[in-house]
Amino acid sequence: xxxxxxxxxxxxxxxxxxxxxxxxxxxxxxxxxxxxxxxxxxxxxxxxxxxxxxxxxxxxxxxxxxxxxxxxxxxxxxxxxxxxxxxxxxxxxxxxxxxxxxxxxxxxxxxxxxxxxxxxxxxxxxxxxxxxxxxxxxxxxxxxxxxxxxxxxxxxxxxxxxxxxxxxxxxxxxxxxxxxxxxxxxxxxxxxxxxxxxxxxxxxxxxxxxxxxxxxxxxxxxxxxxxxxxxxxxxxxxxxxxxxxxxxxxxxxxxxxxxxxxxxxxxxxxxxxxxx
Amino acid sequence: xxxxxxxxxxxxxxxxxxxxxxxxxxxxxxxxxxxxxxxxxxxxxxxxxxxxxxxxxxxxxxxxxxxxxxxxxxxxxxxxxxxxxxxxxxxxxxxxxxxxxxxxxxxxxxxxxxxxxxxxxxxxxxxxxxxxxxxxxxxxxxxxxxxxxxxxxxxxxxxxxxxxxxxxxxxxxxxxxxxxxxxxxxxxxxxxxxxxxxxxxxxxxxxxxxxxxxxxxxxxxxxxxxxxxxxxxxxxxxxxxxxxxxxxxxxxxxxxxxxxxxxxxxxxxxxxxxxxxxxxxxxxx
Numbered sequence: 001x002x003x004x005x006x007x008x009x010x011x012x013x014x015x016x017x018x019x020x021x022x023x024x025x026x027x028x029x030x031x032x033x034x035x036x037x038x039x040x041x042x043x044x045x046x047x048x049x050x051x052x053x054x055x056x057x058x059x060x061x062x063x064x065x066x067x068x069x070x071x072x073x074x075x076x077x078x079x080x081x082x083x084x085x086x087x088x089x090x091x092x093x094x095x096x097x098x099x100x101x102x103x104x105x106x107x108x109x110x111x112x113x114x115x116x117x118x119x120x121x122x123x124x125x126x127x128x129x130x131x132x133x134x135x136x137x138x139x140x141x142x143x144x145x146x147x148x149x150x151x152x153x154x155x156x157x158x159x160x161x162x163x164x165x166x167x168x169x170x171x172x173x174x175x176x177x178x179x180x181x182x183x184x185x186x187x188x189x190x191x192x193x194x195x196x197x198x199x200x201x202x203x204x205x206x207x208x209x210x211x212x213x214x215x216x217x218x219x220x221x222x223x224x225x226x227x228x229x230x231x232x233x234x235x236x237x238x239x240x241x242x243x244x245x246x247x248x249x250x251x252x253x254x255x256x257x258x259x260x261x262x263x264x265x266x267x268x269x270x271x272x273x274x275x276x
Numbered sequence: 277x278x279x280x281x282x283x284x285x286x287x288x289x290x291x292x293x294x295x296x297x298x299x300x301x302x303x304x305x306x307x308x309x310x311x312x313x314x315x316x317x318x319x320x321x322x323x324x325x326x327x328x329x330x331x332x333x334x335x336x337x338x339x340x341x342x343x344x345x346x347x348x349x350x351x352x353x354x355x356x357x358x359x360x361x362x363x364x365x366x367x368x369x370x371x372x373x374x375x376x377x378x379x380x381x382x383x384x385x386x387x388x389x390x391x392x393x394x395x396x397x398x399x400x401x402x403x404x405x406x407x408x409x410x411x412x413x414x415x416x417x418x419x420x421x422x423x424x425x426x427x428x429x430x431x432x433x434x435x436x437x438x439x440x441x442x443x444x445x446x447x448x449x450x451x452x453x454x455x456x457x458x459x460x461x462x463x464x465x466x467x468x469x470x471x472x473x474x475x476x477x478x479x480x481x482x483x484x485x486x487x488x489x490x491x492x493x494x495x496x497x498x499x500x501x502x503x504x505x506x507x508x509x510x511x512x513x514x515x516x517x518x519x520x521x522x523x524x525x526x527x528x529x530x531x532x533x534x535x536x537x538x539x540x541x542x543x544x545x546x547x548x549x550x551x552x553x554x555x556x557x558x559x560x561x
Binding site for chain 2: 073150151153158159160179180181182183184185196197199
């Protein structure tokens with residue numbers, strides 16, 4: 001009898017240990033909570049937000065987390081005006097925005113922005129000056145760079161995009177983007193466009209790169225998770241969740257969850273670089 | 277009892293009619309009210325004629341107006357011969373079986389979701405144009421061709437209705453005189469139906485002006501006004517879809533309402549033209 005109960009105890013102990021990190025352990029903080037967290041803004045954040053929300057809502061039915069896109073600008077604006085609890089941005093909010101809205105910023109991941117071309121394109125290296133000449137419209141044909149004799153197609157993003165903002169500031173040094181550039185609406189759409197156009201050049205979040213597009217080394221540094229992490233690849237940015245003032249209640253719990261080992265594992269799983 | 281029922285029915289219908297009219301009008305007022313900050317001051321003219329360069333504080337929508345006109349006119353011009361040919365077969369020249377199949381096919385086309393056309397365009401048409409034309413592939417031409425297919429059922433159904441509405445006694449008289457099928461179609465039916473067919477043409481143009489998804493997916497959305505059929509273009513509708521993500525307070529966002537007003541005027545002009553033509557047609561029997 002004693003033997004059996006000891007076995008049971010050991011079994012139970014084992015079970016609870018193995019279950020702790022993935023299940024209730026980290027999420028215990030949400031126990032007994034109810035209410036809604038509204039999230040809007042940056043689109044790069046969405047995969048991480050969705051996974052975190054899914055895990056929380058699966059365990060606790062009284063919690064509702066809504067996630068909307070809109071772009072970094074929208075995220076900052078909406079949280080500042082109290083329309084949402086968390087406003088995401090793929091760039092650091094400006095000091096003016098932080099002051100005006102009394103924002104508290106939480107940086108929970110690092111992400112690079114990589115220049116990408118079609119896998120059929122032989123070009124794998126560019127200097128920053130070449131990149132600027134391409135995007136400003138000075139270089140119009142791939143032959144100028146040793147590629148096929150075909151006009152190159154520039155793909156870019158709309159002004160609300162944090163990815164565009166960071167690329168424009170850090171890769172183009174705020175240089176002009178040709179008015180001939182074609183516009184796509186998201187990181188996903190950019191990847192599809194470049195994957196289907198052998199003469200394309202565009203830029204995506206490093207977390208989004210897969211076999212369908214080839215990252216181009218910039219000034220000799222290939223954009224990968226490692227080079228972004230160790231700082232060699234400079235076109236990088238944080239992923240931010242912003243709140244108006246110090247977060248409280250469920251909003252605080254959600255942001256804290258992003259910084260737990262489990263939250264940071266989600267960040268890594270989705271192709272971004274954890275901050276912890 | 278019957279009388280009161282009639283009153284109720286009448287009022288319900290009146291209410292529905294008033295509500296739809298009120299919605300149309302309030303949309304226009306809403307756009308004007310929200311777009312007003314843009315039209316104030318000296319910038320109002322440059323708004324309609326200037327370039328789009330938000331970083332330099334320029335919010336001109338001229339490239340989008342040009343893009344809309346290029347894409348929709350190309351689409352209607354391509355759709356016209358396509359529709360004429362189809363409708364001639366459907367209304368007179370084809371055999372009974374062919375006519376029935378074609379007719380069913382055209383009606384089926386109206387039910388295909390726009391996004392399907394866009395998707396097919398991206399994977400079949402755009403690479404073809406890219407290799408043959410040398411440009412990006414996403415262009416006025418790509419959007420125009422797909423849009424032509426999209427709007428042709430509108431044209432075909434209108435054309436067919438007008439041709440079949442021609443008094444059969446005329447057709448029989450021509451037949452008695454020994455006119456062939458083609459002659460009856462070209463010299464009897466077509467002249468009588470041309471007014472109604474013009475309405476169909478303009479309504480199809482209106483549909484092309486208002487379509488969003490095809491241009492958004494296939495025209496490339498570059499912010500420069502197109503100079504040729506192989507150039508990319510951004511239509512007013514696609515522009516609205518792209519900029520709606522901007523900050524609510526920005527002039528960038530406000531420019532959406534200017535686009536809306538211009539689009540509204542375009543479609544109003546098309547509808548008014550149709551109405552005027554119909555009135556004229558009735559005046560001259």
